[in-house]
Amino acid sequence: MVTATVREWRDEEGWGVLDSPETPGGCWGHYSHIERPGFRTLSPGQVVLLQWEAPGFRQDGYEYRAVRIVPRAR
Template structure:
């Protein structure tokens, strides 16, 4: 869950929407950094409504 003034009550987030830098890319294979967030970390958040799992908002893209 992410907290934001734009998403009162929290925003549901799945790790697949966390954008991380690409480390290496070759035909058919893309290697990127591990997708994770830490408590208190500032992020850029794009969200959509309706949310998921009881949340009014769902993250569409998260950039650490």
């Protein structure tokens, strides 16, 4: 897992973009990838741990997709 920062999160749609050195251009993530029961949203600038994959297709314009997002304590 790598450290990433939330670039943006669309609360109403339940997805957002996370940035890390290993995911140039951003990594697409959905609330279903967040490893905390009941979490549906993340805040821009929030630091998380990210496990990602490059699935071979573009999801919403992003080459990387989150597999697991672990919010860090604020």
